Amino acid sequence: MRATLFAAVAVLSLGAQAPAAAPKADPFAALRFLAGEWRGEGEGKPGQSTGQASFRFDLDGKVLVRRSHADYPAANGRPVARHEDLMTFFVEGGQLKALYLDNEEHVIRYLVTEAPSGVAFTSDAGPGPRFRLTYLKGAEAGRVTLRFEIAPPGKPEAFATYLEGAMRKVP
Numbered sequence: 538m539r540a541t542l543f544a545a546v547a548v549l550s551l552g553a554q555a556p557a558a559a560p561k562a563d564p565f566a567a568l569r570f571l572a573g574e575w576r577g578e579g580e581g582k583p584g585q586s587t588g589q590a591s592f593r594f595d596l597d598g599k600v601l602v603r604r605s606h607a608d609y610p611a612a613n614g615r616p617v618a619r620h621e622d623l624m625t626f627f628v629e630g631g632q633l634k635a636l637y638l639d640n641e642e643h644v645i646r647y648l649v650t651e652a653p654s655g656v657a658f659t660s661d662a663g664p665g666p667r668f669r670l671t672y673l674k675g676a677e678a679g680r681v682t683l684r685f686e687i688a689p690p691g692k693p694e695a696f697a698t699y700l701e702g703a704m705r706k707v708p
Contacts, residue, residue, distance in 0.1 A: 603626070
C-alpha cells in the first residue's frame with residue numbers, strides 16, 4: 538500500500554511541475570531603435586547647428602548611454618560654440634528613467650515613456666521650467682526627429698518647442 542501511494546505521488550508530481558517563469562519584459566524596448574551612431578541633418582544655414590550622437594548599452598546591458606554634441610557657427614556677434622552632453626537611461630523602482638548632464642552645467646532628471654512612433658523623456662514638474670525631449674521614428678528607416686520642448690514655471694503642461702532637428706543613423 539505504502540509503495541503504491543509513493544508511486545502515485547511520484548507520478549503526480551512529475552506531471553505537476555512548477556509553471557515556467559514568464560520572460561521579463563525588456564525595460565529598454567522603447568529605446569532600442571536608438572542604439573547606434575547618429576548624425577544630425579540640416580542645410581548648414583548660419584546659426585544652425587550640426588551634431589552627432591551615439592547610444593550604446595553599458596554595464597551588462599543595464600544602462601543605455603547617450604553621448605552627443607552640437608557645433609554652432611559664429612552668428613550675430615556670438616562666437617563659435619560646442620554643446621556636449623551625456624545622458625544615461627536606467628531602470629529605477631521598475632520605471633525607466635534618464636539623467637541628463639551637459640557642459641553648461643544643466644542637470645535634468647527624466648521619466649521615460651513610450652510616445653506614438655517614438656519615446657518621450659519628461660522632467661518632473663517643479664518650481665522652475667519643465668522639459669520634454671522626444672525622439673520620433675521617421676517614415677524612412679534610420680531617421681528620427683528630435684524635439685526639445687520647455688514649459689514655463691507655473692504652467693507644467695504648456696510645452697513649447699525650443700528646438701527640433703532630424704538625425705540619420707550612420708551605417
